[in-house]
Amino acid sequence: MAAVILRCDANTLRRWDYRAAVEHVAESGTVFERWRLGFCADIRPGTEAWVLLQGGNDIGSGLIGHGFVASEPYQAAAEADPDATDWFIAVAFDALLPLGEHLRPSTLGHAIPGIRWAGATGPSLVAMPPSSEPVLRRLWRDYGPTTADPAEVAAGTLPPGAVSNVQVNRYERDPDARRACLAFHGTSCAACGFSFESTYGGSGAGAVAVHHVVPPAMLDSAYQLDPIADLIPLCHNCHAVAHGVTQPRSVSELRSIISAFGHMRGEVLSDLALQAQDDARRILEGGQA
The missing domain is CATH 3.10.590 (ph1033 like fold)
Known part of the structure; x- marks a missing residue:
């Protein structure tokens, strides 16, 4: 209907x-x-x-x-x-x-x-x-209603210049494009696999971010969005890292970063964690786990 x-x-x-x-x-x-x-x-x-x-x-x-x-x-x-x-x-x-x-x-x-x-x-x-x-x-x-991004810091809470913003374009905030993207790709992060709903239950529904894979500087007035090909779901951590450089990082780059730095310095890793990291690296390199 x-x-x-x-x-x-x-x-x-x-x-x-x-x-x-x-x-x-x-x-x-x-x-x-x-x-x-x-x-x-x-x-x-x-x-x-x-x-x-x-x-x-x-x-x-x-x-x-x-x-x-x-x-x-x-x-x-x-x-x-x-x-x-x-x-x-x-x-x-x-x-x-x-x-x-x-x-x-x-x-x-x-x-x-x-x-x-x-x-x-x-x-x-x-x-x-x-x-x-x-x-x-x-x-x-x-x-209709204007909704604030809960991840943004309210103005005036810190001196000017003390806050760094993640730059997103309007396609990442379009509700219809977001809905189509998540309906096709699901709600788990395309880079690290994190699922807000699996971790937080119903409280995490709708929390995943949507990332535009084409840098805004490359878009012109004739551009038409394809929400399936141009948008992907990312958790807020991966989204921040993707936008943390002048040329946004691709999903493949994010996965490689995660594979290479899957733990913190000084952290004691179990044999299972090390094996999982090795398996992830082989998958990224085209091998078999």
């Missing part, structure tokens, strides 16, 4: 405790919510979902959130009548706008005129035309 719009009104937001959900997403990156459909929809996990606030209220109407469907439709006790059942889905929201900062119906209607963005609340779930999806994603990038 194509991306969907989840329609709601002010009463739904109050029952949801929307302000708490906004804070949770800002802190952890994701919040899961049960979403009432009212009917059994043909929708699958992984479907992209947008939240549209509609109806007459003192908050206003507009697009307020983005996420992905996290479950098949299921029946559960209805909120208004515990003896009755209703249809629900679980939704993982990765971006929610504070009330009052939503994308206005006038902006949405000008860019995508084929959808009713304002007025009385309609069906709780509406499928989007596929041609409208990239337009809506661009609008969300232009007018």
Whole structure:
């Protein structure tokens, strides 16, 4: 199924405790919510979902959130009548706008005129035309939430010149390109194999960085990104080392560095660790472990 719009009104937001959900997403990156459909929809996990606030209220109407469907439709006790059942889905929201900062119906209607963005609340779930999806994603990038990089040091905490920054280009921060890259390559570091999710569980989901293999200086105005060929996942350590020189290091260079310096000076290594390092070196040289 194509991306969907989840329609709601002010009463739904109050029952949801929307302000708490906004804070949770800002802190952890994701919040899961049960979403009432009212009917059994043909929708699958992984479907992209947008939240549209509609109806007459003192908050206003507009697009307020983005996420992905996290479950098949299921029946559960209805909120208004515990003896009755209703249809629900679980939704993982990765971006929610504070009330009052939503994308206005006038902006949405000008860019995508084929959808009713304002007025009385309609069906709780509406499928989007596929041609409208990239337009809506661009609008969300232009007018939606701005997220700070948690690895960056806040301005003013150190004297000027005391902080060295890892330089990344805009392709490494593009959410759609990042999503396509990780869907193809997975979420483990392409250089060292580190997995945030394997180490930290759910708390590490989404923490891996995405690295652009072509130096920004080599890109011109006609460049078109291929997120599969041009982007790779890297842990933040490998990403920092890759960008630590004028000409960014390749994945092969990173692997060679790791193989050559797989331990710290003065560290006592076990026979197993030494054997693993030798095996890694033979693999890199084209031999067999």
